[in-house]
Amino acid sequence: MTMKRPWYATVLMYAALAMFLFFLGFPLLWLLSASFKSSGELNSLAVNLLPAEWDFSNFGAALERQNLLLAAGNSLFVSIATMVITVLLSMPMAYALARLKGRLRAAGTVWILTSQVFPSILIIIPLFLVLRAISLNDTLLGLILVYVTFTLPFTLWMLQGYVAAIPTELEEAGEMDGASRITILRTIVLPLLAPGLVATAMFTFVSAWNEFFLALVLLQSPELYTLPIALRSFLGAEGQTQLGPLAAGAILATIPSLIIFSILQKKLTGGMLAGAVKG
Amino acid sequence: MSSVATKVPRQTKRVGHRARAQRREAVALVIPALLPIIIFSVIPLASGVALGFTDATLKRNAEINFIGFGNFIELLGDHRFWGSFGIGIVWAGSVALLTLVCAMALALLLNSDLRLKGLTRVLALIPWAMPPVVIAIVWRMIYNPNSGPLNGALEVFGIPGVNWLGDFSTALPAVIVVGVWSGIPQTTVLLLAGMQSISAEQHEAAAVDGAGAIRRFWHITLPSLRPIIIAVTALDFIWQFNSFGLIYVLTEGGPGGRTMIPPLFTYLEAFRNREIGYASAMGDVLVIAIMLILSLYLVNQFRQSKGSRA
Amino acid sequence: MKRIRGIGAVAFAGAAVLVLSGCQQGSATNSGDGGDDGAVTLQFQSLSDQPATQAAVKAIVDDWNAENSDVQVKIVQAGWDGTFDKLVTQFTGGTAPDIIHYEASSIVSFAADGYLADLTDYIDGDLKADISEGIWDSVTQNDEIIAYPSTLQSYMAFANADLLEAAGVEVPTGDSMTWDELQEIAKATTTGDAHGLGWGLGSPTAAMMSLALGFDGTFFSGEGEDASIEVGDAELAVPELVHEMTYTDKSVDPTSLTQSGSEVLASFYGGKVAMTVQGSFQATNIANDAPEGFNWVALPPLEGSEGAIQAANPQTYSVNIDSEYVEESAEFLNFFMAGDNLAQIAYADALIPSSDAARAEVEKLAADNPAWTQVLASGDGLVGPPFLKVEKYTEWKDTIATPAFQQYLANEITSEQLAAQLSDGWADIAG
Structure with a gap:
């Protein structure tokens, strides 16, 4: 202007x-x-x-106190595992949602949208019972699987937008050449999808890294605590709150997300809009 | 004749085969993601809804009995729950609305020709990237009545300090400000992207017609952003209404229940009072309430936009 | 198609690997049973948050482990904050440790829900005799002893001696000090930029319930599910006094009433308040954290109309009823509670030990520490409060009493409304 x-x-x-x-x-x-x-x-x-x-x-004190280093390790493990699994699972489904017509697609979209409405407080109680039933209560694996499930709606939403942006003509051309669906997926779709995948993966990492509520309820053993839970336990009600180490710990917890977000800034926007406009 | 007769079934067979192959393909693509969704989302959700109709508790080896609408009838007369519900509406509504206003202003600034836009964009990421727990910790420091910078600044101007999170009248507004702070980036980014997709010609044409900046905003920018605005406020409202961590760490619902939003209230019922049946009933009511509010809002918005177009 | 299955297989294989690693993690944390050598390992969840106390606990556990190769104890360090909710999920999730550190008023709920083992038959005879009947009573539910009572806290007033002197107030001595004296000193020491008293009543219920006993304010009568509540003048005496001091005398810092005890200590060190009421354990924190040259004293125990009486709400060590090793856990706790050991913990925490043997030991350890004289003196007035017998006390405390007291202390409701909220709320909860 x-x-x-x-x-x-x-x-x-x-x-x-x-x-x-x-x-x-x-x-x-x-x-x-x-x-x-x-x-x-x-x-x-x-x-x-x-x-x-x-x-x-303070930074040294923060790392020594309350097993913060262990908690950071837990957070890193959980976030990376969530990221990898989510991407592996959502890639095929996002493709199906974007390309295949019919009831499946409608059902998927409806589920993606409604899953936003349900308060996690309603799900957490039975989720806790389900995890207990399959012996995954109070394990990092249980938390990871739950994180995967809860980030799937958003990653699917983003990814299917990216898939939809890839012209179908390219795939049709591949089909003409007699390539199988999987070859088409691998050689044509995947490379074009790469930027979207990176954005989705990073987004998933940050969601898992920042998550608080599910970890609060689903993890009980102090040695399994993730960073947000460990930080929260710094704020003891009656114990002496040490503000310096607390602030240092909070800074350390913010750095990974901050780095990822500054890399991601533009892609994330594009992805969400792609999902919104093309979806 | 005979050749035609034999051809037809073969053709349908081939089509059927293809359709089946495609369906199998679809199933194979979808199943890996569907499994965790069913186990960790659909099943818990269904059982969560069902638990609301039982008297389940977290006692050791507790018996679970189906009690019909008993919990819901009790809930009707639970004035503390409805008080908390009201606080939830105020909280989510104000945060969604104020976030929209602030984000709109920021997006307009970032969409103009000002300098320092780049720096602002980078800084705007901070609230987005910070884990909610860290946000709550920082703002607790800022609001600290004795050593917080906010009261420190007030003192410079000779204004007596305020006990932001501890005072009954300021606790909810103070918490809402934090909610807005943390929500601005995401909304701004979406609005900004929307603005950038509005063609410059539209604006220039309007400017040639003598429309001022305010009129152009009102007649061009706002209407084209409408779908994004509706989606963003609706989502913001839901997310805030369901949010837990921020307020749990900031105030834990205090002082005197003044910031006790429904998820916190339900959490206490489930994991402090151990009445998970009753807590699930609360969750059911919350879902229905959100859907009701949301559909009212969306229907109203779409009707308005249809009206304005006609 | 095959290739697609391949992707699925890879995803599942990845998931399976994670399942396995996750299970290992799970079993590592949940193993109450020991390793290959047949030794039993007991998980001992400790909440002690003072470094000195943590060291003392560790020393005791190390002693035990050295002597008992077949029963090893592993400390799981947790924090006080949010313990109740955490224990709820631990018990229901089947991941609760064998030995559980907590406090008498909070474990009532877990006993009622059936999660705590009856320890009556395991408790060492000498130890049993060495702890007063009243304290044992505080951990007895339905004739079952559900915990070892270890240390007790009282509420004490600490004063900035310099500010008292500057206001021309003599530091009170003697066996006890009345609330009126506290009020007078608070008035006298209130100046333009300092309040006489700062009291961290952000979570007010425990202090209000305990100190009401000094005026014979018992709140509850009856036991278990049949408990009933009465909120009268005796129960309201302390809150009304704090209210009067805050809003009539203006000698209490109103901000402090919304803070935690530790937060108020910052104001205390900064000279913003001349006195502060705190849990006795803060004596340790003050000694460690106060700025150099800070001249502080512990004041004599606070005396109500019925005497310097407060609630005995001991810290406790319980055993998980689902533990495979209830007996071994109790044996360890008998060792843990021995006079010398308990004394070390009590001394590090500035708390009053439950047993006479440990108390004698602490008196020796603290012979030259004036603050300790007052800590121990305040311990003489500790009696078992009725609320420890109330099954739904924690629910009432967190959902009814705390918000109601907060509202009254913030001058949002009258004392009549406070009384009504407390008793009507109990009716809702007890339903």
């Missing part, structure tokens, strides 16, 4: 932009600052954005 704008409008717009910048960015800034403050300073009731003296011990 190249239209003229009165100067005061420009000023107002910059002011608004600055406010957004501050509003969105400040919490992370404060968290960073707290993670470098000494416990004395955090307890002193003084409010400063910059630490009076930079204290790097």
Whole structure:
């Protein structure tokens, strides 16, 4: 747009932009600052954005406390496994949803949409009982399978949008040449789908990495806790809350998602819109 | 004649074979994903709905009896549940609405020719990437009545500090602000993508006709964004209504139940009071309520958009 | 088609591998039974959150493990926060540990649901005799002893001696201190930028229930499912006093009433409040965390109209009824509760040990620590409260009492409304 704008409008717009910048960015800034403050300073009731003296011990303390390192390992394992399984499972189904006509497709779409409506609180009780029945209660595997199931609607939604964006003519041409469906899938669809797959995989990783509620109920042994659960247990009701290590732990928990999101930013948007428009 | 007669059945046989092959293909493509969905989503969902009609508890070797609508009748008179339901509506409704307003403003700014757009886009990712637990931890620090930066800033201006999450009148608004903060990025990104798909010619044509920025927003941008706006607010509302972690860590429903949204209330009924039958009945009611609200909203919106087009 | 099946097979193989690894993980965490050498391993879930206490617990367990090669104990470290919900899912999920550390008022629910083993016949005779009848009573449900009571906390007032001096108030001494004295000192020490008292009543119920006993406020009568509630002047004495101090005298920091005890300690260290009421265990935290030169004292036990009486709600060690090794677990707990061992834990936690032997030991350990004199003195007034016999106490506490007390302390409702909410809410719960 190249239209003229009165100067005061420009000023107002910059002011608004600055406010957004501050509003969105400040919490992370404060968290960073707290993670470098000494416990004395955090307890002193003084409010400063910059630490009076930079204290790097919080990160070490965070890793030592409450098995945070173990929890990070659990989170990493769960997130990667969820990512791999979800992608493997959703690829064929997304293809089916996008390409095959009929009742199956309608049913799939309806399920994807309704699964958003049901509160996880309704599912969690029987889910807990189901997992207990198949001896997967209080295991990381149980959590992974549950995560896979719960991210599938969204990944399918995204992926089928990407599949739909691939012109069917390409596949038909392959069919003419006598290639089998699987060859077509592997040599034509898969390469074109790669960017979408990467975006979907990363999205799945972040959802699993950030998830709190299901892990809270489905994991009971402290040595299986994922990072969000371990962080939450930092905030003891009566025990001495150590804000410095807590902030440091929170920073560590944010970094992977933040990195992935900055890589992903554009693709994720494209994917969601593809799903919305073409679906 | 005879040759035709033999040909026809063969043809149908071939078609039938192809259709069957295709169906088998479809089944093979779908089954791997369908299995976990059935085991971990459909079965639990169905049994969750069914549990609402029983007196199940988490006692050791508890007996489960079918009690019909007993739980629902009890629920009708449970004023604490309905209080929590009201809080849930206020929470989800305000977050969805305020998120939309903020995200729209931000998307418009990002869609203009301002500098610093790139930086803002990167910063806008922060709330999206942060795990809800971390969001709650950060905002607890910010809202801290003694050492939080918010009260620190107020003090500079000589305004007495506020006990944001502890005071009965400010707790829910304070929590809503956090909800909006965490929801802005996703909504902004979607709106922005929608805006970018509006052709520049439309705007230029309108500008030539002498339409100001506000009129152009009202008559061109807003109507073309309508489907996205409807979808985004509806989804936001559902997600917020069902969200758990953020408020659980921020306030745990306090003070005095002032931020006790329905998922928290139901969680306490299930895992503190151990009445899972009654808790499941609550879940059933919540599902029906959401669907009702949602269909009202969607029907209303679509009717309006039809009306405005006609 | 074949290739598609191939993809499916790969996916399933991947899933199967994960199933196996997951099962291994599961069995590793759930194994109550020991390794190949026939030794039994007991899972012992401990909640102790003080580093010193954790060290003490570990030392005791190491001693036991060294002496008993056939029964090994493994500590599972958990935290106090959210323990109730976690135990609910552990018990129902069949993943509860063998030995469970918790507190008397909360395990009532688990006993009622049938998850705790009856320990009556396993408890060491000497230990039994060394702990008072009243404390044993606090862990007895339906004539079954469901836990070993270990340490007890009381609520104590701590004061910033410098601020008291600056206000011209003498630090109270003596055997006890009345609530009126506390109110007077709070008034005297309230200045422009400091309140006389900060009290972390964010989760107010436990403190209110316990301190009401000083005014003979018992709340409940009867046992099990037949318990009934009465909320009268005696029950409301403490909340009304806090309310008056906050909103009439303005000597209590209203913000503190919404915080946790630890959060208020920051204000205490910062000189924003002259006194603070805390669980006795905070004596350890104050000693460790207070800024250098911070001049603090523990005040004498708080005395109501009936005396310096508070609720004995001991920490407990119970055994999972589904454990294969109830007897072995009880044997370990007999060892764990021996005078020397219990004394170490109590001393590290600044809590009052349940047994006389451990108490004598703690008195020796703490001979030159003035705060400890008050901690132990406050222990003399601990009696078993009626609410420990109430099956649905935890439900009432979390869903009714806590929000009601919070509303009253925030000046949102009157004391009549508080009383009504507390008793009507009980009617709903007991239904």
